Amino acid sequence: MPWYTYKAVDNQGHSVKGELEAESEIALTTELAKKGLLPVNIGYKRAPAAHSATAGPATAHGFRGIGRAKEESIVIFSRQFATIIKAAVPILEGLNILSQQAEDPVLKKALVQIIRDVEAGSSLSKALARHPNVFSQLYINTVVAGEAAGILDKVLYKLSQVMAEELEQKSNIMTALRYPFMVVAALIVAVIVLSVFVMPQFIKIYGDAHMSLPLPTQIMIAASRALKDLWYVTYPSIVAAALAVRWFVTGTKQGRHLWDGYKFNIPVFGKVYTKITMLRFVSMLNVLYQSGLPVLNTLDIVGMTIGNVVLSREIERIKRDVADGKGISAGILNSRMFPRLVGYMISVGEKSGQLVAMLDSVYEFYSIEVRASIKNLTTMIEPLMTAVLGTVVGGMALAIFLPLWDLISVVKSG
Numbered sequence: 056m057p058w059y060t061y062k063a064v065d066n067q068g069h070s071v072k073g074e075l076e077a078e079s080e081i082a083l084t085t086e087l088a089k090k091g092l093l094p095v096n097i098g099y100k101r102a103p104a105a106h107s108a109t110a111g112p113a114t115a116h117g118f119r120g121i122g123r124a125k126e127e128s129i130v131i132f133s134r135q136f137a138t139i140i141k142a143a144v145p146i147l148e149g150l151n152i153l154s155q156q157a158e159d160p161v162l163k164k165a166l167v168q169i170i171r172d173v174e175a176g177s178s179l180s181k182a183l184a185r186h187p188n189v190f191s192q193l194y195i196n197t198v199v200a201g202e203a204a205g206i207l208d209k210v211l212y213k214l215s216q217v218m219a220e221e222l223e224q225k226s227n228i229m230t231a232l233r234y235p236f237m238v239v240a241a242l243i244v245a246v247i248v249l250s251v252f253v254m255p256q257f258i259k260i261y262g263d264a265h266m267s268l269p270l271p272t273q274i275m276i277a278a279s280r281a282l283k284d285l286w287y288v289t290y291p292s293i294v295a296a297a298l299a300v301r302w303f304v305t306g307t308k309q310g311r312h313l314w315d316g317y318k319f320n321i322p323v324f325g326k327v328y329t330k331i332t333m334l335r336f337v338s339m340l341n342v343l344y345q346s347g348l349p350v351l352n353t354l355d356i357v358g359m360t361i362g363n364v365v366l367s368r369e370i371e372r373i374k375r376d377v378a379d380g381k382g383i384s385a386g387i388l389n390s391r392m393f394p395r396l397v398g399y400m401i402s403v404g405e406k407s408g409q410l411v412a413m414l415d416s417v418y419e420f421y422s423i424e425v426r427a428s429i430k431n432l433t434t435m436i437e438p439l440m441t442a443v444l445g446t447v448v449g450g451m452a453l454a455i456f457l458p459l460w461d462l463i464s465v466v467k468s469g
Contacts, residue, residue, distance in 0.1 A: 059083050063092035064352070084359060088184035088195045097359075124189040126222050128159035133215035140208040147173055165189040178202065193339060193360040197346055204347030213345060217338040224331060224425060231433040238440040245448050247282060254279035254455060261458055271454035308364075316365045319392070323435060327428045333397060334421035336361060336370075340383075341414040350377055366392055396420075 061083065063071045071092055077083035083097060132153060139149035147170060154166035165186040172182035180199040183190045190198075197214050201207035258276055261268060268276070281289045303310035318328050339360060343353040351374055358370035373386030384402035387393045397417060404413025 059097055061087065061097050063087055065092055084192050084356075085184050085187050085195065088192075088199060089181050091178060091181055091199075097355075124161040124165065125159050126218065128157065128162045129189070129194075130215050130218045130222060132157065132162060133211050133218065137208045137211035137215065140211070146179060162189055179207075191360070193342075193356065196356045197342055200343060200346035200348045206346065210342060210346040213342050217342055220338065220422060221335070224334075224429070227426065227429045231429050231436065234433070235436055235440050238444050242444055242447055246278075246451070249448075249451050249455065250275070250279040250282045255283060257455055257459065266458060268458050269454070271450065272458050275451060275454045311364050315363045318363070319365075323432070327425070327432055329394070330421055330425050330428055332361070332363060332366060333394060334418065334425055336366070337397065337414055337417045337421060341411070341418055344414065345411055350383065354383075369393070 058074055058076050060074050061072070063073075065071055075083055075086060077086055135153055135156075136149060139152070140146070144152075150166060150170050150173065154163060154170060157163040157166060165188075169179075169182040169186070172185065173179060180195055180202055183198055184195045194214065197210050198207065201210035204210075254275055258279065261272075304314045305311065319325050319332075321328065336357065339357045340353060343356055344350070348356070354370055354374040354377065358367045358374070361367055361370065369390050369392045373383060373390065376386035376389070377383060382402065382405045384398050384405055387401060388395065388398035390398075400413050400417045401410065404410035407413075
């Protein structure tokens with residue numbers, strides 16, 4: 056595993072520096088949260104190094120468990136927990152109540168262990184950090200900040216709202232993409248059936264006739280032979296190519312950077328993705344800012360959890376502008392990745408001292424925009440995919456039957 060250098064802040068506000076081995080930056084942040092440290096800056100260190108005095112011994116790994124907790128369960132838990140804390144119910148008593156009511160087995164198991172850790176003297180955030188399969192990095196850091204500021208109920212409720220919004224988005228996107236997936240599946244089945252079962256019969260006819268074949272038919276014959284006669288080469292090659300592309304996109308920095316940058320420019324989908332990403336950025340910024348975290352720490356966490364490496368680099372640049380004395384809006388307005396509206400609204404909030412209210416307004420705006428865009432996406436995709444399906448299947452049928460019509464004409468004329 057790679058080694059990272061880090062600069063963090065403890066519960067008393069003291070700066071701590073050190074080095075730690077971790078699978079990724081997210082895993083490192085989770086490990087630091089177990090120690091009660093909030094990361095301010097993380098750097099990659101290629102060569103392994105000995106633990107520094109400030110780093111301390113590595114803590115035990117988190118209880119990853121089997122599988123992940125359902126997002127719906129985390130949303131419900133967060134809302135109920137926020138209500139319990141607001142009602143001044145002791146945390147241990149509240150956790151016991153919620154663990155008994157939890158229906159998700161992964162969440163239930165995690166809550167039982169969290170209760171034991173808190174009873175043993177651990178802070179809530181440290182106990183949560185031991186379960187990365189249940190609670191995300193953003194969730195843990197928000198709880199850390201909420202505990203420090205004494206407003207844990209407020210940040211938990213706000214976080215549950217954001218999570219519920221993201222859950223609704225995912226559901227709407229899956230609904231919008233259901234039809235395209237069905238069309239693509241039908242298209243693949245049609246290509247295989249026509250190539251493997253239909254085309255070979257016509258290949259025999261055309262071969263016996265010794266006739267000249269048009270280019271579309273030649274392509275269909277080549278595809279048929281590849282899928283039927285050379286299947287032991289074709290299918291493994293397709294799978295290998297798919298795995299290679301996936302590895303390049305998810306397993307290399309260059310591939311991840313190229314793919315994350317291209318997401319914003321995908322025809323039709325790019326604008327929708329941009330709006331979804333802006334909604335996520337504003338929502339995380341809003342939650343962490345309201346929790347009382349300093350702006351630089353907030354931007355650090357947002358950059359690490361935004362889920363897009365290109366945007367993360369832009370946020371890092373914005374953070375440097377803020378460190379130089381400029382506002383968040385200045386960095387956003389100088390960026391090509393962010394719509395001008397986001398920068399202008401945050402600028403108004405900074406100048407008027409009402410940044411939280413403005414972030415709420417931007418959040419509501421993009422929430423409405425995302426819903427409308429996903430709805431319009433469904434309307435646009437259905438006729439487009441129908442046309443694609445008709446064109447491909449019709450073209451294949453024409454490639455198959457076009458020489459047959461020529462053969463019939465020759466027979467009639469003869």
